[in-house]
Amino acid sequence: xxKVTQSSRYLVKRTGEKVFLECVQDMDHENxxxxxxxxxxxxxxxxxSYDVKMKEKGDIPEGYSVSREKKERFSLILESASTNQxxxxxxxxxxxxxxxxxLGTDTQYFGPGTRLTxx
Amino acid sequence: xxxxxQSPQSLHxxxxxxxxxxxxxxxxxxYALHWYRWETAKSPEALFVMTLxxxxxxxxxxxxxxxxxxGYSYLYIKGSQPEDSAxxxxxxxxxxxxxxxxxxxxxxxVLP
Numbered sequence: 545x546x547k548v549t550q551s552s553r554y555l556v557k558r559t560g561e562k563v564f565l566e567c568v569q570d571m572d573h574e575n576x577x578x579x580x581x582x583x584x585x586x587x588x589x590x591x592x593s594y595d596v597k598m599k600e601k602g603d604i605p606e607g608y609s610v611s612r613e614k615k616e617r618f619s620l621i622l623e624s625a626s627t628n629q630x631x632x633x634x635x636x637x638x639x640x641x642x643x644x645x646x647l648g649t650d651t652q653y654f655g656p657g658t659r660l661t662x663x
Numbered sequence: 664x665x666x667x668x669q670s671p672q673s674l675h676x677x678x679x680x681x682x683x684x685x686x687x688x689x690x691x692x693x694y695a696l697h698w699y700r701w702e703t704a705k706s707p708e709a710l711f712v713m714t715l716x717x718x719x720x721x722x723x724x725x726x727x728x729x730x731x732x733x734g735y736s737y738l739y740i741k742g743s744q745p746e747d748s749a750x751x752x753x754x755x756x757x758x759x760x761x762x763x764x765x766x767x768x769x770x771x772x773v774l775p
Contacts, residue, residue: 548706577762584672586752586767587707594761602762634707642756642763643694647714650756651697652763654706 547571548655550635556661563622565658567635575638576618577602577652578610580631587634593618594641625662633658665689669753669766676743677774683739684769686753690734694756697763698727698738702749710738710751743773 551566569576575594579587579602589602593612607629611619618637622629634657640649668687676682686696695714701707711720716731724741740747750770754763 579765584767586667586669587754587765589762592762600761603764636707641761643758643760647695648712650763651709651712652707654708656704656706 548635548637548653550633550655550658552658553656554659554661556663557622557625558663559626561622561625561662563625563660563662565620565622565633565635565660567618567620567637567655568616569618569635569637569653570616571637571639571653572615573637573639573653574615575641576612577636577638578608578618578620579634579636580604581634581657582631590620625660627662629660630662631660633660665755665757665764667753667755667764667766669751669769671769672767673770673772675772675774678744680743680773681739681741682743682771683737684751684771686736686738686755686766688734688736688753688755688764688766689757690731692758693731693734694758694760696729696736696756697754698736699752699754699765700749701752701768707752738769740771743771745773745775747771748773 591610635655636652642650698710718729750768
């Protein structure tokens, strides 16, 4: 079974702090994703990575950066946390990429989420 | 950003009832559609991936249909059980977009 783990289930930080959210997958997937989920808005893509050291902006990258130094690990960084970044953050991984690789290989496997509160 | 709508936003049904809900999406340049189920305190899990107009997929008591020409998909649950309580998310893919665009989900509660 694919396992995607996230470093924390709950996190409380103060405005202006630098925040690191870590995600690790154990299935040798090429692609990893960071989403945030807010009530009524569904999952919104922040960034994704299709290879080590490669990244691409999603729909809402402002205020975030990412790092992928190793294939299994994808980090989301909030350089200076703000209250509007209070949210549930989910990491996902997939073998293939939607619209690029064989259909079905783009199925995403999600971590349990990190609920971040910025005070 | 694409407009993916799911309706209703939430619903409550009695155990044993059958139910269905809708995912509407732009049909232009459509490539495929994913359905996910997200139970409270768990991770979202893939249910189906569909691509052809008229596609129908089934997994136990859950099935889904796809109409790519008019841009909608229905998810059906036959004989709902409390363990079906979850948020159901659809996510269409367009062209070679490389990313899924998730709807806001339908939150289903099955009352015993």
